[in-house]
Amino acid sequence: MIEQLYEHIDLTERDLFKRLENIGIQKLYIHKKFPHVFDFLANSLQEESPEVKDTIRSKVDEVYERGTRMIYQDIDYSMFREDLDIEKAIEILNWTMFGFGDKAIKQINTFEDMREFGEQYLKEWENYAEILKRSFYKEG
Numbered sequence: 001m002i003e004q005l006y007e008h009i010d011l012t013e014r015d016l017f018k019r020l021e022n023i024g025i026q027k028l029y030i031h032k033k034f035p036h037v038f039d040f041l042a043n044s045l046q047e048e049s050p051e052v053k054d055t056i057r058s059k060v061d062e063v064y065e066r067g068t069r070m071i072y073q074d075i076d077y078s079m080f081r082e083d084l085d086i087e088k089a090i091e092i093l094n095w096t097m098f099g100f101g102d103k104a105i106k107q108i109n110t111f112e113d114m115r116e117f118g119e120q121y122l123k124e125w126e127n128y129a130e131i132l133k134r135s136f137y138k139e140g
Contacts, residue, residue, distance in 0.1 A: 005030055006070055014076040016090070017129045020097050023071065024104075024125065025118060031105055079137050089136045096128060 008026045013019045044056050072090075080086050104121050 006067065009070055011070065011073060014074055015079065016072075016075045016093070017133060019071065019075065020093065021122070021125055021129065024097060024101055025121070027101060028104055028108060028118070028121065032108055081136060081138050084136060093132060093136070096132065100125060100128060 005023070005026045008022075010019065010022050013022065044060055047053055047056050077086060080089060108117060
């Protein structure tokens with residue numbers, strides 16, 4: 001399932017906000033079809049059994065590391081303001097996106113029409129993204 005997410009990431013998009021928006025939408029579609037896949041990944045990291053703990057950790061870490069590389073590959077960092085600590089800005093952006101994603105997942109099952117939900121989700125995300133862009137990106 002996670003591989004399907006990676007296949008749909010538009011790696012030609014160099015604007016970090018737009019790329020994260022695309023990833024968020026893909027995750028929601030996967031969550032709608034397979035509601036427990038991300039919970040499974042997160043819960044598997046909590047496994048304490050010595051027989052499988054290291055194996056699970058290495059496999060899940062590999063998935064997360066590959067995803068992180070893909071997310072930030074070829075991003076145009078010149079769009080960020082020069083007086084900004086870009087790593088901290090990205091961390092704030094990630095916290096916002098994860099929190100927004102959690103909020104969306106709690107709402108997703110109230111929608112029958114995934115397209116309608118996706119449109120509403122995008123519109124709301126764009127409002128948050130605009131605030132962060134004004135804070136992080138150069139004017140113009």
